[in-house]
Every structure is written in C-alpha cells, then in structure tokens.
Amino acid sequence: MPSTIEHTIEPVFDKRSRVLVLGSIPSPKSREQGFFYGHPQNRFWRALAAVFDEPVPRTVEDKKDLLLRRGIALWDVAASCEIEGASDASIRNVVPNNLKLILETADIQAVFCTGAKAGQLYARLCEKDLGMPAATLPSTSPANAKTTLPQLVQAYRNALSPYTASSENAPVLDVADVVRLEREIAKRGTPLALLMERAGCFLAHRAQRMAEKQISIEENALLNENDQIMDNARPEDRPRFIVLCGNGNNGGDGWVAARDLAENGQHVTVVCNVMPNEISAQPARDAAQAAKRVLETLPHALILATPTQEQLHEALSQADVCIDALLGTGFEGSHVRPPFDAWIAAANEQRARGMLTIAADVPSGLSAQTGKAATPCVKADETVTMIVSKPGLETPFAFAFCGTVSVAPLAYIDPILDEKKESALAKPRAASANDRTLDENDEKAAASDKRTAHAEAKRPTDRNNEFLRAEAEDDDGYDPYSDRRPEPEPLFQRDPWS
Ligand SMILES: NC(=O)C1=CN([C@@H]2O[C@H](COP(=O)(O)OP(=O)(O)OC[C@H]3O[C@@H](n4cnc5c(N)ncnc54)[C@H](OP(=O)(O)O)[C@@H]3O)[C@@H](O)[C@H]2O)[C@@H](O)CC1
Numbered sequence: 001m002p003s004t005i006e007h008t009i010e011p012v013f014d015k016r017s018r019v020l021v022l023g024s025i026p027s028p029k030s031r032e033q034g035f036f037y038g039h040p041q042n043r044f045w046r047a048l049a050a051v052f053d054e055p056v057p058r059t060v061e062d063k064k065d066l067l068l069r070r071g072i073a074l075w076d077v078a079a080s081c082e083i084e085g086a087s088d089a090s091i092r093n094v095v096p097n098n099l100k101l102i103l104e105t106a107d108i109q110a111v112f113c114t115g116a117k118a119g120q121l122y123a124r125l126c127e128k129d130l131g132m133p134a135a136t137l138p139s140t141s142p143a144n145a146k147t148t149l150p151q152l153v154q155a156y157r158n159a160l161s162p163y164t165a166s167s168e169n170a171p172v173l174d175v176a177d178v179v180r181l182e183r184e185i186a187k188r189g190t191p192l193a194l195l196m197e198r199a200g201c202f203l204a205h206r207a208q209r210m211a212e213k214q215i216s217i218e219e220n221a222l223l224n225e226n227d228q229i230m231d232n233a234r235p236e237d238r239p240r241f242i243v244l245c246g247n248g249n250n251g252g253d254g255w256v257a258a259r260d261l262a263e264n265g266q267h268v269t270v271v272c273n274v275m276p277n278e279i280s281a282q283p284a285r286d287a288a289q290a291a292k293r294v295l296e297t298l299p300h301a302l303i304l305a306t307p308t309q310e311q312l313h314e315a316l317s318q319a320d321v322c323i324d325a326l327l328g329t330g331f332e333g334s335h336v337r338p339p340f341d342a343w344i345a346a347a348n349e350q351r352a353r354g355m356l357t358i359a360a361d362v363p364s365g366l367s368a369q370t371g372k373a374a375t376p377c378v379k380a381d382e383t384v385t386m387i388v389s390k391p392g393l394e395t396p397f398a399f400a401f402c403g404t405v406s407v408a409p410l411a412y413i414d415p416i417l418d419e420k421k422e423s424a425l426a427k428p429r430a431a432s433a434n435d436r437t438l439d440e441n442d443e444k445a446a447a448s449d450k451r452t453a454h455a456e457a458k459r460p461t462d463r464n465n466e467f468l469r470a471e472a473e474d475d476d477g478y479d480p481y482s483d484r485r486p487e488p489e490p491l492f493q494r495d496p497w498s
C-alpha cells in the first residue's frame with residue numbers, strides 16, 4: 001500500500017556550495033536516521049568518499065562536514081509524495097521542494113540527480129522554475145546492482161570534480177595559528193577528540209592505500225563492491241602495519257589509526273613507550289585508552305610497550321607500512337631524546353630495506369614550523385598533515401623527510417579563515433594558491449611564497465615515477481628518497497634564497 005510521506009530532513013548547503021545533488025525522497029532507513037542515504041547498503045557515501053580519496057564518513061556530522069568542505073549542496077526533489085517502501089518506481093503525486101532556497105544563497109553551477117527517477121521528477125517539476133538542467137548520475141541504491149562501486153565512483157568523480165573544492169589549496173598556517181584554529185573549530189562544535197578521531201582515520205586510510213600500492217593490487221580492484229579494501233586477500237597475505245606512538249597528541253592520532261586499521265581486519269602492531277593511562281595529553285589519553293580496549297579484543301592486533309631494541313627490530317622487520325606518530329607539532333629541540341631516537345633510527349633502517357613510512361602531521365624530528373630536521377629525523381614516503389599545511393613542510397629540503405605531503409581536511413575551516421582574514425591568521429600555500437589570506441609582514445610572506453613555490457615545483461608526487469624521481473634529484477645527484485647522506489648535506493639553517 002502506498003503511503004504519503006513528508007520530507008523532514010533539512011538540506012545541507014551554504015554560500016560556498018557550488019553543485020547541487022538531488023535524490024528523489026529519503027528512504028525509510030534515511031528517515032529513521034534523519035539523514036540522506038542512510039541505508040547501510042546504499043553506496044552514496046562510499047562513492048563520495050572515494051571521489052575525494054577520504055575515509056568513508058560515519059556520523060551525520062562527518063557527512064555534513066564532507067559536503068560543506070567540498071562545496072556540495074544536498075537535498076531531494078520531492079517535499080512530499082506517495083511511495084511504497086523505498087521503491088522509486090512507485091512514487092506518485094509529488095510536491096517538489098523549494099530548491100530556489102539553495103540557489104538564492106549559493107552560486108550553484110551544476111545540478112545532478114542521483115538516479116533516473118529523481119532526474120525525471122526534476123525535469124518535470126523543477127527545471128523550468130530553476131532555469132538549470134540537471135544531469136542524471138547512476139543510482140547509488142543497492143537496487144541498482146548493474147552499476148558497480150568503481151563505476152559509480154568514476155561517474156561521480158567526472159561529474160563533481162570540475163565544481164568541487166580540493167584540499168590541495170589548503171593554506172599554510174604557523175604552528176601557533178594551527179593551535180588557535182583547532183580551538184576555534186572546537187568552539188564551533190567539532191571537539192578536539194573528534195578531530196583526533198578523524199586524523200587517525202585519515203592516517204589509516206592513507207596507510208591502506210599505501211599498502212595496496214606496495215602489494216601491487218590491480219588498480220581496478222582497489223574498490224571492490226564492499227569497499228573493504230584488500231578484503232579478498234587471504235589473512236596471511238594481508239599487509240602488516242606498525243604504528244609508532246609517542247606520548248603526546250601525535251601519538252593519539254597513531255592509536256586511533258591503529259584501532260581503525262585493526263577494526264578493518266588489518267594486522268597491526270602498536271609500539272609505545274607509555275601505556276594509554278599514563279599519557280598526560282588530552283584528547284590523546286582518552287583516544288588511546290579507547291583504542292587499547294578495542295585492540296586487546298582483536299587477534300590480529302598487538303601492543304608492544306617499552307620494547308627492547310631486538311623486539312623493536314623484529315616488529316619493524318615484519319611490517320610493510322609504518323605509521324610514524326611519535327612526535328608532531330609539539331616536538332622541540334635539535335635532538336630527539338631516548339628512546340625515540342633509537343626507534344627513529346630503526347624505522348629509517350627498515351625503510352631502506354623496503355618498508356613504507358607514513359608520517360602523522362609531520363615526520364618525527366622535523367620542526368613543523370621551520371623545516372629544520374633534528375638528529376635523528378624520520379624519513380617518510382608520505383606525510384599526512386592535519387587540517388592545513390605548516391611552513392616547515394613547505395621548505396625546500398623538507399620533502400627529503402616528508403615525501404609526498406597531503407592535507408587531511410579534518411574540519412570545514414573556510415568560514416573561520418574568512419572571518420579571521422582581517423586578523424591575518426592565514427597565508428597562502430603557494431603564490432597563486434588562494435586569495436583569502438593576509439600576512440602582517442608582506443615581505444616575509446613573499447619570501448615564504450617563493451620558497452613554497454620552489455618546494456611545490458620540486459616535490460615529487462610519486463616516488464615510483466622515474467621522471468619525477470629524476471627531477472627530485474639535486475644537482476649533485478642526491479636523491480632525497482635514498483638513504484645515502486647528501487653531499488654536501490643540505491642544511492635547513494641555510495636559506496637558499498638569501
Ligand atoms: N590538539 C588536538 O586536538 C589535535 C592534535 N593533533 C595532533 O597532535 C599533535 C600535537 O600534539 P602535542 O601538542 O601533544 O605534541 P606532540 O607533537 O605529540 O609532541 C609532544 C610530545 O613530544 C615530546 N617531545 C618534545 N620534544 C622532544 C624531544 N626533543 N625528544 C623527545 N620527545 C620530545 C614531549 O615529551 P615531554 O616533553 O612531555 O617529555 C611530548 O610527549 C599534532 O602534531 C597532531 O598530530 C591532531 O590529532 C588534531 C587534533
């Protein structure tokens with residue numbers, strides 16, 4: 001029997017939205033959850049996350065954050081209709097939503113419908129009024145079995161990418177400003193604990209992607225139907241992850257990443273110097289305690305506390321991918337103190353033997369502010385830096401330690417940055433990167449831009465790409481990815497622009 005239903009979920013949009021994505025009407029499961037595409041088998045959120053190479057958002061807050069960060073407005077065509085269950089084919093007597101509400105606020109440049117029914121309804125009831133045609137994308141519903149997840153991802157990527165925001169344009173902020181920014185984000189409703197949860201999940205996501213490359217899984221097998229990456233691999237063939245966790249909040253990111261990897265069925269060893277209840281930094285202590293409780297229940301997870309040098313070497317020698325979460329923006333000094341100095345040396349040795357390393361926020365031992373490397377300093381293949389980039393990661397020689405730098409967009413910061421423009425919170429990532437930033441010292445900013453542009457030009461995006469590797473070689477043939485000490489050693493104190 002058809003029943004009449006009213007749409008009660010608020011649309012998601014703001015003045016920065018550039019593309020409008022419309023379904024027909026929320027399914028019973030979505031109505032129950034109070035948010036769009038809520039059925040666990042619906043592939044909308046998995047496809048969207050894959051388009052932007054992000055972890056799949058889990059909560060309504062994560063989903064809203066992703067949409068706003070990427071400039072996507074989300075609603076449905078119907079404000080009310082008659083429908084049988086979740087069957088689009090049974091939809092009758094549709095009263096459309098007032099979509100003009102969104103167009104009055106945002107400069108929408110394209111409209112997409114998530115399935116044929118929504119497309120037909122839009123064309124019949126909304127197109128004339130709005131003066132914009134809509135393109136129809138394949139439905140993400142499990143009922144649309146003929147379209148696989150990789151096909152969905154491709155279709156949504158092609159459609160959305162020209163209009164949506166990329167994290168490559170994220171600004172560069174001084175470490176002190178990042179701390180202020182984090183507090184401001186928390187004040188506006190995303191607590192530090194949630195930022196850490198997202199940071200850890202981003203790290204886990206990138207580490208899994210790195211492992212996929214490492215074990216050469218076919219590109220088109222990366223996203224299988226269940227999005228359980230590498231799920232088809234036999235347990236003994238799965239990659240092994242090691243997570244080096246420090247005693248501060250950088251370590252907290254590592255504990256969350258370890259928990260997330262283990263929950264995804266991966267083999268994980270956490271190496272730590274203190275147990276979670278001894279961590280004084282918050283939110284790291286709570287996050288690490290929660291992670292420990294989960295890890296202890298999983299047979300493929302191991303916690304190695306205060307290991308001997310032999311135990312550490314043994315654990316590293318079995319790892320395919322290492323997450324370095326020892327020291328982040330709180331690191332100080334020209335030397336890393338024991339025992340982390342020995343841990344870093346051991347991790348770098350193992351990397352030279354083929355283990356891949358991914359650094360949380362900044363390679364441990366590298367100053368996020370100046371780019372100066374301490375003794376010793378982690379050499380990473382990739383650095384996942386949180387929220388925004390930091391000046392130290394943009395210095396000319398930092399990429400010898402950072403590898404590829406990617407920004408994990410943990411929160412929707414554009415409104416904050418725009419408001420803080422006048423107070424000179426942000427400065428641009430590259431000379432042309434964006435125009436919403438100011439600096440109190442124009443000369444300093446210009447020098448920083450020049451260095452940034454230089455670093456951008458020199459940073460290889462793929463260490464396996466021979467051309468990029470060749471370009472990354474300095475004049476003396478120094479390859480930053482090798483473990484040979486450069487001759488002459490590039491000193492961070494020496495400003496190549498002076
Ligand atoms: N705030 C947030 O909500 C979020 C924060 N986030 C994350 O937090 C990170 C910043 O965390 P943080 O400020 O706790 O500092 P952190 O980098 O862990 O370092 C402190 C530790 O380093 C140690 N240490 C220092 N110098 C040393 C040396 N020479 N040699 C050896 N050890 C040394 C110091 O030791 P201590 O001086 O206490 O003995 C202390 O234990 C940031 O990078 C990001 O990853 C994200 O999750 C987003 C949400």
Ligand SMILES: [K+]
Pocket residue numbers: 250324325326327328359360361362363364
């Ligand atoms: K780190």
